[in-house]
Amino acid sequence: MIGKDKLIETLINVQKNSKGHYISEDKLEEISKELGVSLSKVHGVASFYSMLSTKERGEYVVQICNSGPCYIQGANNIATIFEEELGIKMGEVTEDKKFSLEFTSCIGACDIAPAVKINNEVYGGLNKEKIRELVEMLRKEGN
Amino acid sequence: MVNLISRACGKISPLSIKEYKNNGGFKGLEKALFNMTPKEVIDEVTKSSLRGRGGAAFPTGLKWKFVAMEEKDEKYIICNADEGEPGTFKDKILLDGCPFQVIEGMIIGAYAIGATKGYIYIRGEYPKSKEILVKALNILREEGILGNNIIGQNFSFDIEVRSGAGAYVCGEETALIESIEGNPGRSRFKPPYPPNKGLWGKPTLVNNVETLANIPIIMELGADEYKNYGTDSSAGTKLISVSGSVVNKGVYEIEFGTSLKEIIYDVCGGIEENKKIKFVQLGGSSGACLPEELLDTKLDFDELSKLNIGLGSGAILVVDDSICIPDFVKNTTKFFDHESCGKCTPCREGNRHIIKILNKFTEGEATERDLELIKEISNVMKEASLCGLGQAAPTALITTIKYFKEEYEDHINGSCEVGKCKMKKGVAANA
Numbered sequence: 001m002i003g004k005d006k007l008i009e010t011l012i013n014v015q016k017n018s019k020g021h022y023i024s025e026d027k028l029e030e031i032s033k034e035l036g037v038s039l040s041k042v043h044g045v046a047s048f049y050s051m052l053s054t055k056e057r058g059e060y061v062v063q064i065c066n067s068g069p070c071y072i073q074g075a076n077n078i079a080t081i082f083e084e085e086l087g088i089k090m091g092e093v094t095e096d097k098k099f100s101l102e103f104t105s106c107i108g109a110c111d112i113a114p115a116v117k118i119n120n121e122v123y124g125g126l127n128k129e130k131i132r133e134l135v136e137m138l139r140k141e142g143n
Numbered sequence: 144m145v146n147l148i149s150r151a152c153g154k155i156s157p158l159s160i161k162e163y164k165n166n167g168g169f170k171g172l173e174k175a176l177f178n179m180t181p182k183e184v185i186d187e188v189t190k191s192s193l194r195g196r197g198g199a200a201f202p203t204g205l206k207w208k209f210v211a212m213e214e215k216d217e218k219y220i221i222c223n224a225d226e227g228e229p230g231t232f233k234d235k236i237l238l239d240g241c242p243f244q245v246i247e248g249m250i251i252g253a254y255a256i257g258a259t260k261g262y263i264y265i266r267g268e269y270p271k272s273k274e275i276l277v278k279a280l281n282i283l284r285e286e287g288i289l290g291n292n293i294i295g296q297n298f299s300f301d302i303e304v305r306s307g308a309g310a311y312v313c314g315e316e317t318a319l320i321e322s323i324e325g326n327p328g329r330s331r332f333k334p335p336y337p338p339n340k341g342l343w344g345k346p347t348l349v350n351n352v353e354t355l356a357n358i359p360i361i362m363e364l365g366a367d368e369y370k371n372y373g374t375d376s377s378a379g380t381k382l383i384s385v386s387g388s389v390v391n392k393g394v395y396e397i398e399f400g401t402s403l404k405e406i407i408y409d410v411c412g413g414i415e416e417n418k419k420i421k422f423v424q425l426g427g428s429s430g431a432c433l434p435e436e437l438l439d440t441k442l443d444f445d446e447l448s449k450l451n452i453g454l455g456s457g458a459i460l461v462v463d464d465s466i467c468i469p470d471f472v473k474n475t476t477k478f479f480d481h482e483s484c485g486k487c488t489p490c491r492e493g494n495r496h497i498i499k500i501l502n503k504f505t506e507g508e509a510t511e512r513d514l515e516l517i518k519e520i521s522n523v524m525k526e527a528s529l530c531g532l533g534q535a536a537p538t539a540l541i542t543t544i545k546y547f548k549e550e551y552e553d554h555i556n557g558s559c560e561v562g563k564c565k566m567k568k569g570v571a572a573n574a
Binding site: 007009045050067068071072105106108109111 | 226227228229230231232235267268269270271305306307308309310311322323324325326327328384385386387388392393394424427428458460462463466471474475477478481482484
């Protein structure tokens with residue numbers, strides 16, 4: 001039996017192994033039973049931490065940093081460019097479920113601002129051209 | 144620039160014990176375990192004048208003494224690797240470049256305070272660094288440097304890695320402890336402080352990555368030689384993370400006593416072409432914004448406290464004159480609003496109301512009364528918030544009102560000199 005204190009680790013692992021990078025209602029219930037933690041607490045923890053999601057996201061979760069160092073290097077423009085390239089707004093998922101867009105707090109890539117984190121990879125020094133190439137590369141990679 | 148704490152980073156293969164040893168690795172641990180009593184170790188750390196490198200700058204030796212004084216069988220040591228302060232990426236350099244050094248510091252700390260178990264709490268945004276740490280711990284167990292009877296001595300100690308999941312507030316000790324226990328990371332009421340009642344109610348030492356990385360060096364050199372670095376009031380070196388409009392952004396190790404000007408122009412190659420410096424934010428989003436006139440300020444605890452500001456994590460964000468102050472502070476406050484755990488009212492409500500009022504500034508609808516109001520709210524937050532997050536959240540606001548008051552007044556009068564704000568009434572200066 002997994003210790004109750006491993007709740008966050010468990011949620012991270014479950015989310016990592018889900019294609020849509022999220023923890024479904026079924027999984028929340030399963031975790032609650034497995035760890036002997038009340039469902040309300042599992043929900044509470046899953047909703048407290050920004051990296052955890054109970055809503056289905058894309059195969060590639062595009063997280064745009066909008067903390068100070070990236071903000072002054074034009075993070076909002078970066079967000080607009082991604083919105084245009086992917087045809088969705090911040091907080092949305094593409095129809096083919098390949099990409100989702102969201103903001104994130106500082107990811108420690110301030111020396112290469114403006115930066116994004118896509119799943120486990122960090123990309124910096126972004127501009128319109130680089131974002132186009134990046135999206136194209138990921139579209140191909142996913143197929 | 145110096146290479147004291149970061150001497151092995153980038154020079155050795157991070158997971159090679161042999162290379163680490165060739166660069167002085169485990170000399171400090173051996174000295175502590177073979178030749179010194181736990182009390183002597185604590186005395187040496189105290190004598191070194193080392194202060195916490197995470198942001199609060201609490202004297203490390205004193206913290207260790209508090210935990211050592213507790214007469215309990217079970218005690219914990221936690222390495223705070225939840226580096227979340229915007230603009231800070233120095234702990235990552237140590238964790239990725241020389242994980243053994245951080246772990247060595249933890250083992251020495253555990254020996255000194257009498258801990259049998261340690262945790263490294265690493266932010267969820269650094270999954271690759273976490274993998275390196277797990278590997279490093281396994282290597283040390285195989286080598287007999289971690290686990291039972293460490294380096295053949297009557298001292299046993301092991302470490303587990305735990306991951307955060309995206310919560311800035313978990314960098315605060317008690318929120319971090321809540322998170323390791325599997326709870327939402329909400330700060331606890333203090334006292335009791337962690338050295339008295341921490342993880343699972345037991346005495347707990349929480350130290351930042353960089354603080355722990357200093358320990359093997361202090362043990363190896365001895366406190367007296369260590370104090371040759373830095374100034375009388377601030378011993379040693381500091382890792383700084385420089386970002387923004389400088390030519391060479393990155394992490395550098397400097398001696399205390401170095402001025403901001405030296406850092407920007409000598410270490411980082413100056414300001415990017417065609418840009419003019421407007422202010423420097425020192426210590427991350429929770430830090431003070433200093434105008435160009437104060438760039439001769441030296442990184443030194445005493446000198447900074449005279450200005451009533453702190454060094455924080457050592458993040459230095461250089462901001463040029465294309466940035467509008469109320470707009471920048473609004474972005475900073477949005478960060479704190481998002482990251483507030485919501486437990487105490489001043490922080491939860493204060494950030495929300497500051498954003499609302501700053502919106503009036505950036506839309507040209509603010510009045511003198513609004514300026515007074517945000518001053519009042521920020522004072523309440525600073526004085527009455529439960530933890531460091533809410534207390535420090537309005538620092539950028541307070542310091543920009545102090546040093547850039549005319550820019551707030553310009554917005555009240557309907558103009559934004561940068562031309563960033565779309566004024567609903569009045570005309571933007573550059574429109």
